[in-house]
Amino acid sequence: xxxxxxxxxxxxxxxxxxxxxARLTALLGSGATVIAALVAFFLYDPVxxxxxxxxxxxxxxSWRLQFLLGADGLSLIMLFLAALVLLCAVWFTPPIEKSExxxxxCLLFLASGAIGAFASLDLFFFYAFHxxxxxxxxxxxxxxxSGNRFAAAxxxxxxxxLGSFVLLLGLILLxxxxxxxxxSFDLRALQTAAANGGxxxxxxxxxxxxxxxxxxxxISLFPFHTWAPEAYASAPPPAAMLHAGVLKKFGLYxxxxxxxxLVPEGAQHWNTLLIVLLLGNIIYVGLVxxxxxxxxxxxxxxxxxxxxxxxxxxxxxxxxxxxxxxLLMFAHGISIALLFALAGEIRRRTGTLVFSDLGxxxxxxxxxxxxxxxxxxxxxxxxGFANFAAxxxxxxxxxxxxxxxxxxxxxxIATVLALWGVVISAVYMLRxxxxxxxxxxxxxxxxxxxxAPDLSRTLRLPIILLITAxxxxxxxxxxxxxLLRPTFSPPxxxxxx
Amino acid sequence: MIPAPSLEIAxxxxxxxxxxxxxxxxxxDRRGFAIAGIAGLFAVLVASFFLAPPPATAVTGFWSFYAAxxxxxxxxxxxxxxxxxxxxxxxxxxPAIRMGVPGANPHAGLGEFFTLxxxxxxxxxxMASAIDFVMIFVSxxxxxxxxxxxxxxxxxxxxxxxxxxxxxxxxxLSTGFLVYGITWIFGVTGQTNLARIGTVLATQDIxxxxxxxxxxxxxxxxxxxxxxxxxxxxxxxxxQGAPTPVTAFLSVGSKAAGFVVLLRVLAPVSxxxxxxxxxxxxxxLTLIYGNFxxxxxxxxxxxxxxxxxxxxxxxxxxxxxxxxxxxxYYLVAYLLMTLLCFAVLIVVGNNSGEQIDDYAGLAKRSxxxxxxxxxxxxxxxxxxxxxxxxxxxxxxxxxxRQHQTFLVVLGVITVGCGFYYYLKVVRAMYWLExxxxxxxxxxxxxxxxxxxxIAAIFVLGIYPQPVLNALNQPTGPNTISMSR
Numbered sequence: 012x013x014x015x016x017x018x019x020x021x022x023x024x025x026x027x028x029x030x031x032x033a034r035l036t037a038l039l040g041s042g043a044t045v046i047a048a049l050v051a052f053f054l055y056d057p058v059x060x061x062x063x064x065x066x067x068x069x070x071x072x073s074w075r076l077q078f079l080l081g082a083d084g085l086s087l088i089m090l091f092l093a094a095l096v097l098l099c100a101v102w103f104t105p106p107i108e109k110s111e112x113x114x115x116x117c118l119l120f121l122a123s124g125a126i127g128a129f130a131s132l133d134l135f136f137f138y139a140f141h142x143x144x145x146x147x148x149x150x151x152x153x154x155x156x157s158g159n160r161f162a163a164a165x166x167x168x169x170x171x172x173l174g175s176f177v178l179l180l181g182l183i184l185l186x187x188x189x190x191x192x193x194x195s196f197d198l199r200a201l202q203t204a205a206a207n208g209g210x211x212x213x214x215x216x217x218x219x220x221x222x223x224x225x226x227x228x229x230i231s232l233f234p235f236h237t238w239a240p241e242a243y244a245s246a247p248p249p250a251a252m253l254h255a256g257v258l259k260k261f262g263l264y265x266x267x268x269x270x271x272x273l274v275p276e277g278a279q280h281w282n283t284l285l286i287v288l289l290l291g292n293i294i295y296v297g298l299v300x301x302x303x304x305x306x307x308x309x310x311x312x313x314x315x316x317x318x319x320x321x322x323x324x325x326x327x328x329x330x331x332x333x334x335x336x337x338l339l340m341f342a343h344g345i346s347i348a349l350l351f352a353l354a355g356e357i358r359r360r361t362g363t364l365v366f367s368d369l370g371x372x373x374x375x376x377x378x379x380x381x382x383x384x385x386x387x388x389x390x391x392x393x394x395g396f397a398n399f400a401a402x403x404x405x406x407x408x409x410x411x412x413x414x415x416x417x418x419x420x421x422x423x424i425a426t427v428l429a430l431w432g433v434v435i436s437a438v439y440m441l442r443x444x445x446x447x448x449x450x451x452x453x454x455x456x457x458x459x460x461x462x463a464p465d466l467s468r469t470l471r472l473p474i475i476l477l478i479t480a481x482x483x484x485x486x487x488x489x490x491x492x493x494l495l496r497p498t499f500s501p502p503x504x505x506x507x508x
Numbered sequence: 509m510i511p512a513p514s515l516e517i518a519x520x521x522x523x524x525x526x527x528x529x530x531x532x533x534x535x536x537d538r539r540g541f542a543i544a545g546i547a548g549l550f551a552v553l554v555a556s557f558f559l560a561p562p563p564a565t566a567v568t569g570f571w572s573f574y575a576a577x578x579x580x581x582x583x584x585x586x587x588x589x590x591x592x593x594x595x596x597x598x599x600x601x602x603p604a605i606r607m608g609v610p611g612a613n614p615h616a617g618l619g620e621f622f623t624l625x626x627x628x629x630x631x632x633x634x635m636a637s638a639i640d641f642v643m644i645f646v647s648x649x650x651x652x653x654x655x656x657x658x659x660x661x662x663x664x665x666x667x668x669x670x671x672x673x674x675x676x677x678x679x680x681l682s683t684g685f686l687v688y689g690i691t692w693i694f695g696v697t698g699q700t701n702l703a704r705i706g707t708v709l710a711t712q713d714i715x716x717x718x719x720x721x722x723x724x725x726x727x728x729x730x731x732x733x734x735x736x737x738x739x740x741x742x743x744x745x746x747x748q749g750a751p752t753p754v755t756a757f758l759s760v761g762s763k764a765a766g767f768v769v770l771l772r773v774l775a776p777v778s779x780x781x782x783x784x785x786x787x788x789x790x791x792x793l794t795l796i797y798g799n800f801x802x803x804x805x806x807x808x809x810x811x812x813x814x815x816x817x818x819x820x821x822x823x824x825x826x827x828x829x830x831x832x833x834x835x836x837y838y839l840v841a842y843l844l845m846t847l848l849c850f851a852v853l854i855v856v857g858n859n860s861g862e863q864i865d866d867y868a869g870l871a872k873r874s875x876x877x878x879x880x881x882x883x884x885x886x887x888x889x890x891x892x893x894x895x896x897x898x899x900x901x902x903x904x905x906x907x908x909r910q911h912q913t914f915l916v917v918l919g920v921i922t923v924g925c926g927f928y929y930y931l932k933v934v935r936a937m938y939w940l941e942x943x944x945x946x947x948x949x950x951x952x953x954x955x956x957x958x959x960x961x962i963a964a965i966f967v968l969g970i971y972p973q974p975v976l977n978a979l980n981q982p983t984g985p986n987t988i989s990m991s992r
Contacts, residue, residue, distance in 0.1 A: 070973065113871075
């Protein structure tokens, strides 16, 4: 099952490079991936603990390296997110003028990097798959990007390249810190070793620090976030959807998958640092977001800011917070993909995303306005959307940590400040909505556009798909949460503070 | 079953036969000599898989200066593969040779250009087996002598002549350092065999200062061969000026041989902490210089020269961490990706030029060549699923095991630089618009070679076991420890 999910996008990309009709093949391939992910979603048995759909192919005996695929609830949710966003990104790709096949191939490579990483149980391939996305990102931004695309492409590639080598050091150290008899790249073996106290406390501190910085750069943890807004603003919208919606979640997934279960003491050791940094994400980047004058930059910064909440859930390390973090990864992936898709369509029509040049689009593009409004509410975290369910859990989880009724500790203070972040995000999201869609219409903005101004029927379908996903999870979070039970209950029983 | 030394003898004889036949060849096409050379080397490569094991106990006579351990066999094959690939490139480069060599015969110089690498190959193969300072010196000289000729081969080109003079003078100087160092070590220990030097150091109480002085001098000599800072000054000019196949040969063959000798020489003297400290310093300088100096380059050949210095830095991390396996694997990866880049460089260089700007829009003109270069650059930068990534992975792993924190941190920072300057080439190929529209002509043999190299980069990037196995065969005497 997982083999299909991992290899269909890869093979589709290769087929397109060889010469298959680009758009059709990409749509079919990503559609098949979504279906396969859905099937896996329903076949997964949440009662049974551990990883399912495991398949392994030995690679190197002396290194105990194997190509090992497997999934639990957390990976399945991420796989489904990746497949869904991939489908929508392909769907939303406007006609490409220069080298269309390469564009779709890059898009599919980008997604298969993320999918492969989410499905790998072997640390080596977990890492390597993610890196598969690096060069396609460089090409996507550099060739088809807009604005200051050259600088943005350099910045994102070097940042992510450096960050992932820091991460690599962390992973090697992790591999080396386990006693030789248990040493393996197999995540399950490492989990067993870690559960039996195989990793010394001070080594745990070093490992978690490297993982935090390495993953942190990939997630755009403050102060390593500066690549993200620029890259997302310059990237072609489908690439921004995939990168912000899916690929960035790789780092969070890594922290949930490796950081907390394997080196819990290290995680505890660096908790204060993480809290300070994530407040940087929420408060500082939040204020920066308010100051933005362009819609694409604002969305880029807002996606950086929302990472702070997910970090808060991870820092809390209890069952409510972690479930909330995982749910928020899914919810944020959907909402930011929706926003970038709509922003891209607006840009195609008006040629600009500067706030002062836009206005009254709600009258000209009613459907886009409606969809953007929904996405805005979802991003702020209004009840009924997946983001609300997730954020509430994150806040409750974080507030509970070390709570006594005498005084507030760092977690309570952080939660209070993070809640103010919700107000900040309401300010900038609603302001953007008002500026772009309300007010006097400016039909002259559409001068270069010959077709109907609103989204065409075919483009409405992926939007409805994404909105449905966020609404279903928002009203019935248990559809997702029930899959997460086996993932988070064992480590949490030990470390629930 | 073939005794190991007959491999070198066969290569040498084949080279002599071809050289002799060439002088009677008149006006016939010289490309046949390259094909014959490739075929002969390939036969030797096949033969290397049917070697008789070396005598188990003999540490006297011939076997006291010649080893046939896995490391030696491995690097003999390495030298053979490198030379075969260089000869294939030389065929593509023939027009440029013709321009650069005076003479009435339309084939003047080509015969020698195709046969001299075979002698270099013999020298490299001996070097891989050398376990005695005398043998090391002699085989090193065989390699260097043939390079003197090859580097300045296109002698109508002033840049090539400059490269030849620089290489000659600095190489001779470094050889002087090497011999001087060997005499100091011999004076202190009374031995030239590396294993016996190790025994003397372990059992007798000898004066350390003169010995370390000798070792330092030997390291100067070898540092020149592997292009380690501060002995790298010749590299950019020589690489840029020399005929491109020779540059490729220098950057892969000469460097690999230097590292094999370095591994062998360091095995007995690694008990002294000063040696390791010295090497850490050299490795750090090499990493910094190579990577940072590569950043502003605009000529691709020169960029690859600096990148070769940078890769010497990563290899030195492996040497300092005493991981022969990591170094050997990295060298294999380096061979594949560097020769791939040079192969593309020759084809495009004949057509457009060697500046990075000449690669603008190559993806539109010749998608295959651009893709090959993309893979080469990705591997050099260290992107996963390529051999170059696994090379860095093994090196960093070895360094973490040996707690070389400083070098690891430096290595990661310089990898970031690498992403910049390697992607500069990718940017030119994919982002920019082409200056010329017509595709770059590519011969069938070169295309096949590039496809094989690309495939090897990916296969070894996912499945490194064949290389690791080749180094872990049952061992003979005089084996250095492959991993600690």
